[in-house]
Amino acid sequence: MTREVVRTYNFSIREIKGRYYVYLIDRSKPKLRYTYVAPLDKVIEFYVENKGVWGLCPQCGGWDL
Numbered sequence: 001m002t003r004e005v006v007r008t009y010n011f012s013i014r015e016i017k018g019r020y021y022v023y024l025i026d027r028s029k030p031k032l033r034y035t036y037v038a039p040l041d042k043v044i045e046f047y048v049e050n051k052g053v054w055g056l057c058p059q060c061g062g063w064d065l
Contacts, residue, residue: 013040 005020006013012023012034020040026033037043 011037 003015004012005015007025010025012025014021014023022037022040022043023034024037026035038046
């Protein structure tokens with residue numbers, strides 16, 4: 001059973017058979033198009049290994065600097 005857990009403007013996280021997957025939402029056409037990115041655990045591992053986006057640490061947001 002597929003269930004959408006979280007949805008932002010650009011991304012969607014879906015639960016499928018107890019695992020979570022990340023999808024990119026393409027809004028360039030009238031109908032929404034979802035493109036598979038990776039499992040959520042792999043996205044988190046990549047983020048932590050690369051010190052977050054733009055060199056920020058994963059524990060703090062841009063306003064905490």
